[in-house]
Amino acid sequence: MRLLQRLALGRFYARLPEWVRVVVAVSAVVLGIVIVIRPTTALGVLAWLIGGGMVLTGVLELTGRDGEGKRPRWRTVTGAAWLLGGLVVLLTPGLTVRVVATLVGILLLAAGALGIVAVFAKGRTLDARIADAAFSISGVIFGVLALFWPDITLLVVAVVFGARLIMSGVADLWTRIRRRRDTQAARRHEPRPFRRWGRTVTALVSVALAVTTALVTVPLREGSTVVDDFYAAPRDMPSEPGRLIRAEAFTAGIPVSATAWRILYTTTGVEGDVRVASGVVVVPKEGDGKWPIVDWNHGTTGYSENCAPSLQPRGLWSGALYILPTIIRQGWAVVATDYIGLGTEGPHPYLIGPPSATASLDSVRAARELQDADLGTRTVIWGHSQGGAAALWAGSMAREYAPELYVQGVAALAPASDPPALVQNISSVTGGSIFASYAFASFSSIYDDVSYDDYVRPGADTVLRQMSERCLSDPAIVVSVAASLGMSGDPRLFSEPPASGPLGVHLRANRAPLTQNAPVLLAHGGADSVIPVATQTAFVREMCAAGQVVDYRIYDGYEHAGVVERPSPLLDELIEWTTARFAGEPAPEKCSTTRE
Structure with a gap:
């Protein structure tokens, strides 16, 4: 206590009315909630929020009470550290997310x-020991999460630190309420045998939250x-x-009535250079051979190399080909490209037309070199x-x-x-920022004049970069979904309209061609929220014109x-049309x- 009294903040705070201390505790809770529910606030603003939260944490540590009369010196040390760390964040402009996360993690661990x-x-009472142990354990767990979670993102910093700040504020608020009740009970000579256990219960809740959060992250690191x-x-x-490099047997998601291979082949890249792509070839086990070919172009699976359908446990199903057994029963073969950059070295030309088309056509050319496929x-x-555009x-x-x-037909x-x-519509779609992350990763990697900084507001750019590294089939996609839901409450994803400037030029250059050299079936869901039916209808009118x-x-x-899943009537009609x-x-x- 003597060490605390030497601090000017401690002497000043000790003289303040009790209601001021309650306001500080409530402020910590409110600020923690704001940080948790607004993780995509611009980085500069978020740094101020976290810095302010760190200062409040320091104040609570320096001036809170154990209810036992004597203040542990370790709390004075940690309180001063939180206060100093908060001032560093507040007074140092331009701190990166990783630096802020590391600082928060180190302080929580310490x-x-x-x-x-x-x-x-x-000299500690049982309830005080339990409460301090619980809060300390939760701090260690949250600190580890802040430092070592699969992705150091704004979301992680917000959830970890915001939750800890809420718990600290609640615990201190309970201390204030308990002291007031104790004083009133003493005046009435009423016994209060459980007066200290409220803070302990709060601390145990903090541990439960920390353990639950840690357990949730385990599957995110695997799979x-x-x-x-x-x-x-x-x-x-x-x-x-269009040349076959290698092939080997493939079984993931393949029906027993079929034989399949994954293939590696050459194709044409964005710059006209020869690149490598992978894919899957599936043929019926029974029949006369010379199989008609369904050249399948899969829907979005992700942007990173490990997002290739040929790498997924469910194979082509992961790219929305849900009727593979039906196709095989028709006596047709399937050749399915992964595209450049999925499986093979990137970047993956997501929503970029020509290299997607060449990867598709070259997969068929290469597959025809596979003699056993016939x-x-x-x-x-x-x-x-994504594959519908590639098909066009x-x-x-x-x-x-x-x-x-x-080529006898195109079904988009x-x-x-x-x-x-x-891209213009996607920011208003729940979960749409995940697809936007793939698009920005693609266009900024392939086109030198496209930059995140020019189009995505500060704070959101970091989240988008992290999103683009996760496949839709990965367990860790729940982190992207959570961040996307946070963005849905703050729809200003773009600082500039994506249809403007260099990005707009490249997006327009990659609109699907209006004319084809074969009959076209274009199908769309009337309740599609990702690509509104009105947008598709307008494009069809252009094609017809x-x-x-x-x-x-x-x-x-x-x-x-859902339009390509059972019981959608499209599926039977697609088989009939293809026949x-x-x-x-x-x-x-x-x-x-x-x-x-």
Whole structure:
């Protein structure tokens, strides 16, 4: 207590009315809640919030009471450290998220460790020992999370420190309330045998929260797929695209009626250079061979190399091909590209048309070199979402780029046909910032004149970068979902409209082609929130105005992914439409729109 009295803050605070101390405790709780629920606040503002929270934590540590008369010196030390750390954050502009997270983590660990040691000091009551032990253990756990969670992000800093600040404020507030009740009870000579245990209960709740948070992170550290040596480009790589490099048996998500391989092949990159891509080839076990080919272009799975469908436990299902057994029963083969940068070395050209199309067409060309697959030449191109746009690009480029393939139709299912409209709308969609993160990672990596700093507001850029590293099938995607939900309450994702400047130029350049060299089926869910049906309808009108015949079908009540899942009527109609294309039946001669 003598050491505390030497501090000017301690002497000043001790003279203040009790209600001022209550205000400080309540302020800590409120500030903690603000930090937790607004993790995507601009970095400068968030730093001020966290710095202010650290100062409040220091004040609570320096001036709070144990209720036992004597103030432990370790709390004076940790209180001074929190106060100093908060001032550093407040007075040092431009601190990165990692620096703030590291500082918070170190202070939480140090305070927790000192508290655990102090638990064994003499003269402590049982409730005080339990409370201090609980708060100290929770501090250590939260400190470890801040330092070693899979991603050091604004979200982690906010949740970890904000939760700790809330608990500290609640505990101090309980101390104030308890002291007032004790005083009133003493005046009435009423016994209060459980008066000290409120703070202990709060401390135990803090431990429960910390342990729960830690347990939740365990599966987030596990389950992510790992890229193996199969995807490495050889030194003696063929110099032309569409050549098979290697193939091996593949079983993930493959029905018993089929045989499958994963393949590595050459294709054409963004700059026209020869790149390496991977994919999957699936053929029926029974039949006469020379299988008609469904050239499948998968929907969004992520941006990182480990997001390739051929790496996922459920195989092509992860890219929204939910009817593989049905396709095999038709006597058709499936050739499914992973695209460049998924499985193989990146960057992945997410929503960038030409390299997506060449990866698709080259996968079929390379698969035809696989003698055991015994593929024919008749090809119908399918694709969903990201892959729907790739299918439209492939259909437009096939005649010139891969004339040896007989493309008889293009089925674009909820295609991302208009990237400018998609990116502009995506920030208002719950979870849409995850897809925006993939788009910004792609365009900023591939185009030198596109930068996060020019379009994404401070604070959100860090979150987007971290999001882009997670696959949709990874357990850690829940972190992205949580951050995305936080962003939904603060929709100013962009500091500048994405359709402006260099990004807008590149987005418009990657709109799907309006004309094809084969019949087109374009299907869309009437309840699609990712790509509004009005956006797709406007694009179809442009196609028809350009002279392209489109069989446009809208399925009311179906969402973006649901339109390609059972019981969507699209699936049976898609099989019927594809059967007609392989049979060479005449396609409609006029644009048509049907709504079911």
